[in-house]
Every structure is written in structure tokens, then in C-alpha cells.
Amino acid sequence: xxxxxxxxxxxxxxxxxxxxxxxxxxxxxxxxxxxxxxxxxxxxxxxxxxxxxxxxxxxxxxxxxxxxxxxxxxxxxxxxxxxxxxxxxxxxxxxxxxxxxxxxxxxxxxxxxxxxxxxxxxxxxxxxxxxxxxxxxxxxxxxxxxxxxxxxxxxxxxxxxxxxxxxxxxxxxxxxxxxxxxxxxxxxxxxxxxxxxxxxxxxxxxxxxxxxxxxxxxxxxxxxxxxxxxxxxxxxxxxxxxxxxxxxxxxxxxxxxxxxxxxxxxxxxxxxxxxxxxxxxxxxxxxxxx
Numbered sequence: 042x043x044x045x046x047x048x049x050x051x052x053x054x055x056x057x058x059x060x061x062x063x064x065x066x067x068x069x070x071x072x073x074x075x076x077x078x079x080x081x082x083x084x085x086x087x088x089x090x091x092x093x094x095x096x097x098x099x100x101x102x103x104x105x106x107x108x109x110x111x112x113x114x115x116x117x118x119x120x121x122x123x124x125x126x127x128x129x130x131x132x133x134x135x136x137x138x139x140x141x142x143x144x145x146x147x148x149x150x151x152x153x154x155x156x157x158x159x160x161x162x163x164x165x166x167x168x169x170x171x172x173x174x175x176x177x178x179x180x181x182x183x184x185x186x187x188x189x190x191x192x193x194x195x196x197x198x199x200x201x202x203x204x205x206x207x208x209x210x211x212x213x214x215x216x217x218x219x220x221x222x223x224x225x226x227x228x229x230x231x232x233x234x235x236x237x238x239x240x241x242x243x244x245x246x247x248x249x250x251x252x253x254x255x256x257x258x259x260x261x262x263x264x265x266x267x268x269x270x271x272x273x274x275x276x277x278x279x280x281x282x283x284x285x286x287x288x289x290x291x292x293x294x295x296x297x298x299x300x301x302x303x304x305x306x307x308x309x310x311x312x313x314x315x316x317x318x319x320x321x322x323x324x325x326x327x328x329x330x331x
Contacts, residue, residue, distance in 0.1 A: 042086060044157055048150040049079040049185050050135050050210065051142030051178060052294045052301055052331055055260035058226060060233035066177075066193035067223055072244065072260070074187045074203065076210065076329040080135050080147055082110065084154040087127035090114055096133035101216075103137070109148035109175055116171035117155055125159050136325050138216035140295030142178045149182035189242075204249050205330050207310040211282055211317060212299040212325040213274040222296040225267035234263070250305045254289045257303070261292075268297040275300065281321065285313040301331075 177194030287309035314328035
């Protein structure tokens with residue numbers, strides 16, 4: 042029996058850092074959506090747990106033993122003795138350390154596969170605990186549906202119905218380790234940030250891409266300034282995306298270095314993809330829908 046799951050890219054349409062807890066974790070308020078571009082994960086039940094990785098960005102995936110697919114499987118196995126394990130095969134299409142939650146999406150896909158193979162619902166307490174134990178972005182990736190994500194990633198809203206957003210994702214081929222960016226943000230433990238989030242829950246009542254993009258334009262990503270300071274090419278990527286004729290909004294996702302541009306039509310997004318690829322042939326550029 043071979044099971045298959047996609048691990049879609051996570052995009053933070055907004056990301057406000059509202060403070061830092063005394064335990065060191067930052068307090069987030071983020072509107073998270075998922076793209077049609079994805080990694081792919083297959084699973085074959087067997088006597089031993091294993092993983093092999095292939096695909097366009099596999100060389101950047103790091104040490105196999107540190108992969109979040111294995112971390113998630115080990116976490117669930119500790120919580121569910123007798124869990125059926127087996128062999129995972131991962132196709133990496135998403136850039137690594139790119140603000141797209143690729144590793145977290147892979148881990149969430151692994152938990153979905155293990156849940157299916159073992160007859161567990163995703164709402165099972167052990168599945169959720171394994172997600173939290175694997176990484177702060179893994180819980181929101183479990184169902185891969187638009188949600189508000191708060192706290193350190195553990196507080197999730199119900200799924201939100203949003204109009205589809207034609208988009209272009211652009212990564213200038215630099216890695217931005219999340220811990221490094223949060224350190225550069227410079228918030229002391231136990232402090233609150235001075236600015237609240239400015240995008241209200243009105244996004245849930247929007248009709249069509251144009252109205253949603255207008256509301257999103259009042260939001261922000263608080264990790265964008267420190268990321269640009271450490272990786273100036275992110276600012277260049279934002280400028281290139283904003284220069285596209287039909288781009289309505291450009292912003293960085295997560296801790297970068299991927300930026301997204303939002304458009305009102307798939308045709309406009311595709312034209313922007315082609316123009317940016319021609320201008321920056323060394324960059325990762327993908328037209329998608331969020």
C-alpha cells in the first residue's frame with residue numbers, strides 16, 4: 042500500500058509580532074494561507090522508519106537525520122506505542138529556509154499519512170501533540186487551510202473561507218534561518234511590541250481578490266525589516282515584484298527570503314512570473330494560487 046500527500050507552501054499574508062513571552066517564544070498574530078505549489082510525500086508501511094529525499098531543492102534539505110518528517114514520525118510513535126511506521130519518499134520542490142514552512146508542511150504531511158495508515162483522525166490528541174512537538178508551524182499545516190495563527194503557533198482559529206488569490210512567489214536563493222531573524226528583531230523576553238495588528242477579521246467577509254488585497258494592504262510582516270537588514274537581496278526581490286505592472290501588493294512571507302506578489306487575475310500573475318524569470322534567471326520564481 043502506497044499513500045501520497047502534498048505538502049503545500051505556507052504563506053503568511055500578514056505577520057505581526059505582538060511581543061515576546063518570558064519563556065523566549067514570540068507572540069504572533071498571522072493570517073496563514075497555502076499555495077498550490079507543494080512538496081510531495083509518499084509513504085509505504087513497513088517494519089522500519091526511513092526517509093529518502095529527491096527533487097529540485099533536495100540538495101539544500103540538510104542532514105537526513107534532522108529532517109522534520111522523521112522528527113514528526115518519532116514524536117507520534119512515542120505517543121502511540123505500536124504505531125505502524127514505514128518508508129517515506131520526499132520530493133522537495135520548495136526552497137529551504139525560505140519563509141514558506143516547507144519543513145513544517147512536510148512534517149504535517151507525514152503526520153497525515155501516518156494517521157491514515159493507522160486509522161487515526163487528524164483531531165486525535167496524539168497527532169496534535171506530535172505536531173506541536175515537531176515545530177511551531179506544524180499545527181497550522183496539518184489541515185493546510187487558511188487560518189489565523191496566534192501565540193507561538195499553537196493557537197489556531199477555525200478554517201477561514203477566503204477568495205483565491207493569484208500570486209507569484211519569488212525567492213532570491215538565500216536562506217534566512219528563523220532564529221537568526223527573530224534575534225535580529227531584538228525583543229526582550231517579557232515585553233510587548235508597541236504596535237497591534239492592523240488587519241481585522243473583516244477579511245473573512247471579503248468577496249473577490251481585489252477586496253481582500255485592499256484589506257491586506259493595511260497589514261504588515263514585522264520580520265520584514267530585520268530580514269532585509271540581514272539579507273538586503275530580499276529588499277531587491279520586493280522591489281522587482283512591486284515593479285510588475287499588475288501587482289497589487291508585495292510582502293515577505295514568514296522570516297523570508299521568499300516574497301509574494303498578489304494579483305487580481307491568474308493571467309497577470311503568470312505574466313509577472315515570466316517577466317521576473319527573464320530578469321532574474323537565477324531566482325526561484327513560481328506563479329501559484331493562494
